[in-house]
Amino acid sequence: MKLDSIRKDYQLAxxxxxxxxxxxxxxxxxxxxxxxEARINEPTAMGLSVVAEDGFPHSRIVLLKxxxxxxxxxxxxxxxxxxxxxTNSSAxxxxxxxPELERQIRVAGFAEKTSPEVSDRYFYSRPLNSQVAANVSxxxxxxxxxxxxxxxxxxxxxxxxxxxxxxxxxxxKPVRFEFWQGRESRLHDRILFVKKVDNxxxxxxxx
Ligand SMILES: Cc1cc2nc3c(=O)[nH]c(=O)nc-3n(C[C@H](O)[C@H](O)[C@H](O)COP(=O)(O)O)c2cc1C
Numbered sequence: 001m002k003l004d005s006i007r008k009d010y011q012l013a014x015x016x017x018x019x020x021x022x023x024x025x026x027x028x029x030x031x032x033x034x035x036x037e038a039r040i041n042e043p044t045a046m047g048l049s050v051v052a053e054d055g056f057p058h059s060r061i062v063l064l065k066x067x068x069x070x071x072x073x074x075x076x077x078x079x080x081x082x083x084x085x086x087t088n089s090s091a092x093x094x095x096x097x098x099p100e101l102e103r104q105i106r107v108a109g110f111a112e113k114t115s116p117e118v119s120d121r122y123f124y125s126r127p128l129n130s131q132v133a134a135n136v137s138x139x140x141x142x143x144x145x146x147x148x149x150x151x152x153x154x155x156x157x158x159x160x161x162x163x164x165x166x167x168x169x170x171x172x173k174p175v176r177f178e179f180w181q182g183r184e185s186r187l188h189d190r191i192l193f194v195k196k197v198d199n200x201x202x203x204x205x206x207x
Contacts, residue, residue, distance in 0.1 A: 052162025102182035119168030
């Protein structure tokens with residue numbers, strides 16, 4: 001498959017040390033608001049990479065459900081591959097790619113479980129069928145057929161639903177952010193924030 005002639009020039013916007021917010025949380029909020037206003041596809045979808053016990057970094061998409069000065073929150077099954085990997089090493093990376101805005105955001109940080117109250121609040125706000133699904137899916141374990149999970153789902157629908165103990169949130173507390181804005185001739189803007197005790201050190205990276 002020959003793909004080397006696919007080429008796109010980026011020229012929508014610029015990002016400078018002067019214009020960037022001095023607090024990376026503010027900068028993320030600003031770009032997220034712009035992504036929401038532009039109605040791009042899946043702005044809250046983020047790549048989550050974690051090193052698993054096999055030594056490989058494994059990546060998958062999860063949905064950002066809350067964001068603030070505390071960090072980035074998503075919800076999942078604690079016994080899934082990602083859950084076990086976070087138990088093994090809480091150092092994780094998040095990645096947002098917003099092609100319509102020619103933007104990428106990379107975040108590195110440490111993941112912690114959210115409180116049961118936070119997990120409950122989100123769990124019970126989900127559609128009932130999603131709550132049932134969380135109860136019947138031992139996420140990332142091998143299953144022997146599609147039919148088996150459909151049967152479990154239909155049977156479980158008839159019972160009252162509660163949040164399984166192994167389902168809940170993680171909050172990623174960032175130590176590093178990189179904001180990438182595509183520019184002409186591959187001379188992209190990259191602004192890096194690194195946490196230094198209570199301050200954020202800002203620098204520009206070569207494209
Ligand atoms: C758009 C999109 C959104 C997703 N959101 C979530 C999510 O919020 N939580 C989750 O556990 N899995 C989500 N998934 C599924 C994961 O990518 C993944 O398949 C699953 O969590 C199992 O990953 P693991 O085996 O690495 O733990 C999403 C997938 C896609 C494509």
